[in-house]
Amino acid sequence: MNLAYRDVRHNLFRFVLTCLGLSLLMAVVLAMIGIYNGLVADALNIVKAPQADLWVVESGTQGPFAEASKIPGSTRDAVARLHGVAEAGSITYQTVEARHAGDTLRLYVIGYEPGRPGGPQAIAEGRGITQTHFELVADRQTGLVVGDRIRLGRNSFAVVGLVEDTMNSGGDPAAFITLPNAQILQSQLAPPAQRIQTARGAGLLESADTVAAVIARLEPAADPLGVATTVRQWKHLGALTQAEQEAILIGSVVDRAKRQIGLFLGILLTVSAVVIALIIYTMTMEKLKQIATLKLIGAPDRTIVSLIVQQSLALGMVGWSFGLILILLVKDYFPRRVVLEPVNAAALGGIIIVVCIVASGLGVRAALKVDPATAIGG
Template identity: 85%
Template sequence: MNLAYRDVRHNLFRFVLTCLGLSLLMAVVLAMIGIYNGLVSDALNIVKAPQVDLWVVESGTQGPFAEASKLPGGTRDAVARLHGVVAAGSITYQTVEAPFRGDTLRLYLIGYEPGRPGGPDVVSQGRGIEQSHFEIVADVKSGLSIGDVIRLGRNPFTVVGLVEDTTNSGGDPAAFITLRDAQVLQTQLAPAAQRVQEARGAGLLESQDSVAAVIARLKPNADPQAVAQTVQQWKHLTALTQADQESILLLSVVDRAKRQIGLFLGILLTVSAVVIALIIYTMTMEKLKQIATLKLIGAPDRTIIGLIVQQSLALGAVGWSFGLILILLVKDYFPRRVVLEPINAAALAGIILVVCIAASGLGVRAALKVDPATAIGG
């Protein structure tokens, strides 16, 4: 006879209600893990999207994702002539907000040179950019559809294609336009501001022919580190390999978010342990007379310990299962991408197993201290 099972059946409503509360905690824990995975995945998707081997940026900077970088547009030709380089392209990054259908749409704009590295690898719907001006390819999460027209700066852009899973580490959907359009958008002043600058004889504050980085694809047998060292000799440039750029993103751009989510996960797991411990302790205290009766008729301590530990494990298992099902059902409705891997769910299950065993200690201690005489003492 399984005493834990019979006790759960006797208090089924309370057990289910308790499991529901724990499942909400587990769902939040899994959501935090999934949000962190999504943040890392989005950050790496942006840097992996061009499918290049080398990033050339302004001297003393760590690239366009960690900090501002500005290069003359002619740098691309110099990089393209390096030994081992197959193709090179200039690229820019900027975040813009544009009115669309009565709302404000936030986009992470990527300016690139059509026919050169930097554009979308796969266009899932529609086509890529074919005109030199005023066409845009956007991520599906932007809510844009093929044929939509959105105004960026002073000019209307027509959506000609859609891509998937291309967002920055901040969760903003990416959009691709030509490099020339991106440069104009970066340097173009509002009419009133431009008139003031012209009156001062300044014109535009900066040259339009500047880019955030020059990216390059290398020959299969070329050594990225060797090519990067060649670029470093020019003094006014910094060269980063693809691996370097990905490492900078993880160690710099998303590091603070990683630590913050990790701290929040620790707090949630601590709360879960305390909740399980209090629930098990309360359930044990309510059964002290029954436990005393078991002791009086000669039940060994392992039977009583098994009753408490099994109930604790059942609470954790049901809470984890319901929490996993819940987050799988709602994760697509989160404003940020939630990426859950099987290893994440398995790791949480192991943690919950340890937490449940540790949390049952209070109940076990109270049960083992019960005097069998309590059963006949009333």
């Protein structure tokens, strides 16, 4: 005869309500884990998307994501000629705000050279860029559809294709355009500002042919560190391997957000543990007379302990399951990507089991201290 099950069945409505409350808490915890994963995944997606082995950037910087980097456009040819380099491509990154369908759209514009590394990897809908000018491939999160037109700077671009899950660490969806268009977008000023610059003669001195980085794919036998060392011999250039670039991104760009979410996650888990402990303790305190009766009629301590621990675990597991279902149903409605891996859900399940067992300790302690004499005398 399972007393925990019978008690739950007897108070089913209250148990389900308690589980629902707990499941909302679990859903928030899972959402935070998912947002954290999404943050890291988005950040890494941008770095991984070009499938580069080497990032050539401005000397002394950790660009182009952690710091601004500006190198001459001719660098690509120099890098492409290095021993061990299979192919190289110039790339630029900039954040742009544009108007579309009455809304302000924040885009992470990536300028690349079609046919060279740096472009979108997989086109989910439409096609890739084939014209030198005024075509754009956007992430689906922008809300743009194939055939839309959008104005960036002083030029209008046609959306010819869509990609998925390509955004920067800030959550801004990516938009790919050709490198020449990106360079124009970076350097082109509004007409009045341009007139003043021209009058000062500044516009004539500054070259528009700069890029944020050159990315290189190496021959299979080439050593990335060896090629990086070669690049660094040019004093005005720095080089980062793909692994170094990813480490910089995680370590600096998303580190603060990661710690912030991690801390919040810790607080949420603590709150969950306290809530579970309070629920279990309250449930136990309500049953003290019944526990005293059980002791008096000869129930061993293990019967009473298992009644409390089983109910605690049932509460935690049902709350966790409901929470997981809830977050899986709503995760796509979050403004930022929520990435939940099975291992995350399983880890939280494991934590909840431990929390439930520890939390039920309070109830168990109270139950074991109950004097069977309490059952006598009303």
